[in-house]
Amino acid sequence: MAEPEAKVRLFVEAALAPGAEVALEREQAHYLGNVMRLGEGARIRIFNGREGEWIAEVAGSGRKVGLRVIGESAPQRLPPDLELLFAPVKKARTDFIVEKATELGAARIRPVFTRYTNAERIRPDRLRRIAIEAAEQCGETHVPDVAEPERLDRVLAAWDEGRKLMFCDETRVARPAAEMLADEAPGAWAVLIGPEGGFAPEEAERLRGLPFVRPVTLGPRVLRADTAAVAALTLWQSTLGDWR
Amino acid sequence: MAEPEAKVRLFVEAALAPGAEVALEREQAHYLGNVMRLGEGARIRIFNGREGEWIAEVAGSGRKVGLRVIGESAPQRLPPDLELLFAPVKKARTDFIVEKATELGAARIRPVFTRYTNAERIRPDRLRRIAIEAAEQCGETHVPDVAEPERLDRVLAAWDEGRKLMFCDETRVARPAAEMLADEAPGAWAVLIGPEGGFAPEEAERLRGLPFVRPVTLGPRVLRADTAAVAALTLWQSTLGDWR
Numbered sequence: 001m002a003e004p005e006a007k008v009r010l011f012v013e014a015a016l017a018p019g020a021e022v023a024l025e026r027e028q029a030h031y032l033g034n035v036m037r038l039g040e041g042a043r044i045r046i047f048n049g050r051e052g053e054w055i056a057e058v059a060g061s062g063r064k065v066g067l068r069v070i071g072e073s074a075p076q077r078l079p080p081d082l083e084l085l086f087a088p089v090k091k092a093r094t095d096f097i098v099e100k101a102t103e104l105g106a107a108r109i110r111p112v113f114t115r116y117t118n119a120e121r122i123r124p125d126r127l128r129r130i131a132i133e134a135a136e137q138c139g140e141t142h143v144p145d146v147a148e149p150e151r152l153d154r155v156l157a158a159w160d161e162g163r164k165l166m167f168c169d170e171t172r173v174a175r176p177a178a179e180m181l182a183d184e185a186p187g188a189w190a191v192l193i194g195p196e197g198g199f200a201p202e203e204a205e206r207l208r209g210l211p212f213v214r215p216v217t218l219g220p221r222v223l224r225a226d227t228a229a230v231a232a233l234t235l236w237q238s239t240l241g242d243w244r
Numbered sequence: 245m246a247e248p249e250a251k252v253r254l255f256v257e258a259a260l261a262p263g264a265e266v267a268l269e270r271e272q273a274h275y276l277g278n279v280m281r282l283g284e285g286a287r288i289r290i291f292n293g294r295e296g297e298w299i300a301e302v303a304g305s306g307r308k309v310g311l312r313v314i315g316e317s318a319p320q321r322l323p324p325d326l327e328l329l330f331a332p333v334k335k336a337r338t339d340f341i342v343e344k345a346t347e348l349g350a351a352r353i354r355p356v357f358t359r360y361t362n363a364e365r366i367r368p369d370r371l372r373r374i375a376i377e378a379a380e381q382c383g384e385t386h387v388p389d390v391a392e393p394e395r396l397d398r399v400l401a402a403w404d405e406g407r408k409l410m411f412c413d414e415t416r417v418a419r420p421a422a423e424m425l426a427d428e429a430p431g432a433w434a435v436l437i438g439p440e441g442g443f444a445p446e447e448a449e450r451l452r453g454l455p456f457v458r459p460v461t462l463g464p465r466v467l468r469a470d471t472a473a474v475a476a477l478t479l480w481q482s483t484l485g486d487w488r
Contacts, residue, residue, distance in 0.1 A: 077464075103471050105463065139466045178482035218478075219349065219487035220321075222383045227347050230471060231478040234462075238422035238479060243463035 008036055008044040009053075011132045011143065012067070016051045021059070022067040029065045032058060045073060049135075049143040052076040076141050079105040080241040081188045083163075084144075085112045085155065086229055087195035088119035093226045097193075098127045100226070102134035102144055104233040105242060111149040112192075115200035122149045152203065159212060163188040166236065167207045167215045168228050170198045174215035177232060181239035184214070189240065191232045193225055252280055252288040253297075255376045255387065256311070260295045265303070266311040273309045276302060289317060293379075293387040296320040320385050323349040324485040325432045327407075329356045330473055331439035332363035332393065337470045341437075342371045344470070346378035346388055348477040349486060355393040356436075359444035366393045396447065403456060407432040411451045411459045412476050414442045414466060418459035421476060425483035428458070433484065435476045437469055 010032075014022045024032070032038045038058050046067060047053045053074040056067040084106045088094045094111075101109050109131065111122050127146040135143045159165070166177065166189065174180075192207075199207070207213050218231050237243040254276075258266045268276070276282045282302050290311060291297040297318035300311040328350045332338050338355075345353050353375065355366045371390040379387045403409070410421065410433065418424075436451075443451070451457050462475050481487040 100471055100474075103465055103467050104475070105465055137466070137468070176482065176487055178487070217487075219481055219485075221347055221349055222381070223347050224381070227344055227474060230344075230474040231348070234475040234478045235482055237463055238420065241463075243420055243422070243461075 008032065008038065009136045009139070010044060010046050011136055012046050012048055014048060016046065016048055016054045016069055016072075018069060018071055020069040022046065022056060022069060024066055029063070033061070033065055043070070047135075047141045049141070050076065053141050074141060079107045079140075079142050079144075080186065080237070082106050082233070082236060082241060083108045083110055083190035084193070084229060084233065085110045085152075085165075085190055086193040086225065087112060087114045087117040087152075088122050088149065089196055089225045090119070093224070094119065094122070094127070095130050096226050097229045098130045098146065099134040100230045101233060102131045102140065103138045104230065105140070105142075105237060106144050106233060107142070108145045108147065110147040110155070110190075112152045112155055113149060114152045114195055115203055116197035117195045118197070119195070124148055156206070156210065159210075160188070161212050163190055163212060165189075165207075165210070165213045166191045166232060167213050168193050168218055168232050169204060169208075169215045170194060170222065170228075171204060174217045177216035177218055177235045178239065180214050180216045181235060184240060186240045189236065191229070191236060193229045193232065196225055252276065252282065253380045253383070254288060254290050255380055256290050256292055258292060260290065260292055260298045260313055260316075262313060262315055264313040266290065266300060266313060268310055273307070277305070277309055287314065291379075291385045293385070294320060297385050318385060323351045323384075323386050323388075324430065324481070326350050326477070326480060326485060327352045327354055327434035328437070328473060328477060329354045329396075329399065329409075329434055330437040330469065331356055331358045331361040331396075332366050333440055333469045334363070337468070338363065338366070338371070339374050340470050341473045342374045342390065343378040344474045345477060346375045346384065347382045348474065349384070349386075349481060350388050350477060351386070352389045352391065354391040354399070356396040356399055357393060358396045358439055359447055360441035361439045362441070363439070368392055400450070400454065403454075404432070405456050407434055407456060409433075409451075409454070409457045410435045410476060410480065411457050412437050412462055412472050413448060413452075413459045414438065414472075415448060418461045421460035421462055421479045422483065424458050424460045425479060428484060430484040433480065435473070435480060437473045437476060440469055
């Protein structure tokens with residue numbers, strides 16, 4: 001199959017199969033026609049988060065522009081079963097965490113409110129849009145779910161004990177993350193990153209006492225929440241995930 | 245010694261010793277007096293990048309506000325001998341790379357122009373200011389140098405062969421970074437991150453042929469340059485640096 005001419009890669013909701021016609025959102029049509037200046041017949045890559053990546057060609061023009069699916073270019077790839085739980089921080093850094101979690105291959109993103117979380121309202125639909133854009137950019141066929149925000153104590157009360165939780169404990173009395181991970185096996189995991197103010201002492205204590213929790217440190221410096229998220233996901237992916 | 249009342253931590257250029265008087269820049273005086281509302285006698289933490297962290301108290305007020313050094317609160321800590329070489333990207337992401345490299349404990353930051361680097365002018369003094377702010381935030385006593393930008397080919401021609409270079413090769417035919425690092429020893433190292441467009445084929449080929457270069461991949465997804473920088477520094481610090 002001919003390579004697409006443009007490096008455009010779009011997420012669409014539609015089912016993908018050879019010959020399928022795919023409608024575009026108004027913004028996507030504008031992007032293809034006016035920003036990238038792609039005309040009828042130009043080929044791009046598309047994915048829907050479920051059925052791999054496909055080549056499609058531009059069909060129609062102007063307000064009636066759509067896509068016609070040609071054929072599959074990459075299979076659907078599922079990321080490892082890794083969730084990121086993070087306490088929302090300021091808007092720009094929250095957006096950044098979602099972008100980076102997508103690039104690094106997290107399967108699911110769960111905002112959690114901790115005792116010291118001090119953040120504006122979280123809109124999962126907006127964060128989902130950021131995850132989609134990051135997946136478009138990084139060539140991923142999976143788009144992480146972004147869950148509704150929940151309180152950490154409720155999340156822990158309902159926890160599936162088959163899933164281990166790497167708890168990034170900024171008080172730094174725990175084992176180095178890489179050392180802990182080297183002793184563990186792949187499987188269902190989550191990473192928990194606290195807010196800029198850290199965890200409340202009683203929260204940290206509760207976490208340390210739970211059988212599925214693995215407290216770790218991320219080095220001798222105080223990392224911002226966004227840095228800690230990237231560092232923790234990187235170490236997990238490199239030791240137990242699909243970077244090996 | 246009494247703990248400082250405020251969580252303020254400032255970088256100063258002055259030499260630090262008990263009883264020393266430290267002048268403040270106008271912006272710092274404004275921050276202490278008008279933003280943090282600290283009056284005469286309030287205690288803060290200061291560091292100069294060379295002599296550890298010290299407690300100092302506010303002396304004077306208004307335009308004449310300064311600091312008087314009380315005593316040392318933490319020794320100077322030198323980061324491992326790790327340089328970050330990166331191709332400048334857009335301003336916000338370049339700033340982000342400098343902030344994160346400081347948090348993650350890089351000793352020195354070197355902007356390099358590669359064949360596909362497409363960036364605005366780099367101002368090392370502005371990047372140094374960002375590194376100082378990150379060091380103030382993350383509790384680090386070291387502030388990484390930010391070198392003048394240089395062309396990658398010249399940097400490589402003048403390379404000290406005793407320093408190994410972890411080359412993050414986005415073409416993904418190399419070993420996983422964690423696996424390569426596990427076979428190596430600490431010492432003088434550098435990490436090289438390319439621009440968003442990647443390295444030119446002849447650049448990548450030259451790099452792979454150099455005896456001090458260790459080509460690595462950072463997983464199966466295409467990472468943005470800023471993500472790659474954080475991931476690479478994290479893996480190096482966890483395996484050969486001071487996160488162990």
